[in-house]
Amino acid sequence: MSLCADIHAQFKLSYDGFALDVDLQLPSQGVTALFGPSGSGKSTLLRCIAGLERAEGKLSVKGEIWQDEQIFIPTHQRPIGYVFQDANLFPHMSVKANLNYGFKRQPHRHDGFSLDKIIDLLGIGHLLDRKPDRLSGGEKQRVAIARALAVNPRLLLMDEPLAALDLARKREILPFLEKLHEELEMPVIYVTHAPNEVARLADHVVMLNQGRLQSFGTLNETFANVELPEQASDAGSVIIEARITEIQPEWHLARASFDGGDIWLRDLNFTPGQTVRFQVMARDVSLALTADHNSSIANVLQAEVDQISDGDHPGIALVRLKIGDNFILSRLTQRSLHTLGVTEGDPVWAQIKSTAIVE
């Protein structure tokens, strides 16, 4: 990707007790999660990108300037779709009229996907004649996503679309969001404070804290950032995206391949070619100097020691391993590390005791 094809956002905003001060280059493809605790400024940043909030700064998207010292393109002229936390469906219109509202106002109606395709994608065909007050929370949010897509946006902004829903409703929507991710080549900026949503949906992660950028990287890099306090704890883990390349029905196992190696997963009715994300806990990864084929551990990967840091206890070390393009973390005792005698740059074998599919 060339630089001008990216999203460049630089904003400064302060009101009582809160200040946003960020300068970001975001990729203009895939899902970028804006992640952080409440009050970190992630929603404010999203509103600035949409033009709903007016901060000092600059914003350019794929080479087009949306805001600078002279220019401020108003929200209704920005080619965005926006999904609000509480759906915000127009109560005086049916679902169909809500979808049509943006659809008939888009400037290039024939270039985008058809309403039928969007309705089909979100599974809301049976709801079209209903008024919003006759919809469940999950249905409302699906309609809201469809309505945002119906304007044929070049950038989709989602502000905690699942936060107002209970767990069952979240489970109902997540597959639709994943489908969206797979089927539409539209960049998405997704605000959330739920690590689980990040693990499932994000390709890139922007971590914000108190209005400032804390880290930015791919999903795998972000989880492998040993400076984040969560990673030094017992719950530290990474996410790896892989493709199913082989199924062994007799053993109920599936081979998932990624840059750097293959891993065997329990077969959850996968189909070959399917993309999966799995989580590897740092405490489930041990290290060996040789590939030990006498062990019961099936997943042994060749790796390189990338970084050694301290865990959350003086007796614990955290080792970041590079496997191809991906990182995994290993949590082991300082004594084991000393016995192995490895330092940064050394080749090692990573034994992965267990994995979990992200869902």
Added chain:
Amino acid sequence: MFSDGNWAAILLTVKLASIVTLLLLLVSTPIAWWLAHTRSRLKSFFEALVALPIVLPPSVLGFYLLLAMGPQGFVGQITQALGIGTLPFTFAGLVVASVFYSLPFVVQPIQLAFENIGENYLEAAATLRASPLDRFFSVAMPLALPGFLTGSILGFAHTVGEFGVVLMVGGNIPGVSRVVSVQIYDYVEALEYGQAHSLAITMLIFSFLILLLLYTFNPNRRKV
């Protein structure tokens, strides 16, 4: 039941109230929108100004309107320069005075309705490519409809019920300014209680029905 004079008064009253209500909707909507959305420090000032006719004796309001529209007043100077003459003791003058007198009864419900809509739906409409004017007509107006209905009914009813301002600005000219309330006054002065009674009971029933309509069909209003 009604004499010709009574019918003339009733027709004049309905005509006045209808024209005034239409004008009030046009005038009040932008005022209500501004009051609902402004962060200006002048908001309280203008809210108080709009509400003034609620507490002012109609004779005070009528007196100043009379002065303003008279030959020496600034409105009078303008109307004379335009070749319209002066407004007091004309139907047009009555309309202008009534618009001022009933303004708060139309502005306030509409303002309340706009405030209740909040920013959320308007922001959603903005992200769906609707320009500010488009947002106003496609989202704000339909959602504020109960407020518009309440405002129209109150504005109409209040104009029908006015007396002091009419007397001050319009006088008591048959077909021009002799509305029902003035007609009743005339009858009482002339001790024609029977005639006064037939008009008065009509007004009573009309006013009650209007309020009944308002409270039955407008849930927003009931909460206030």
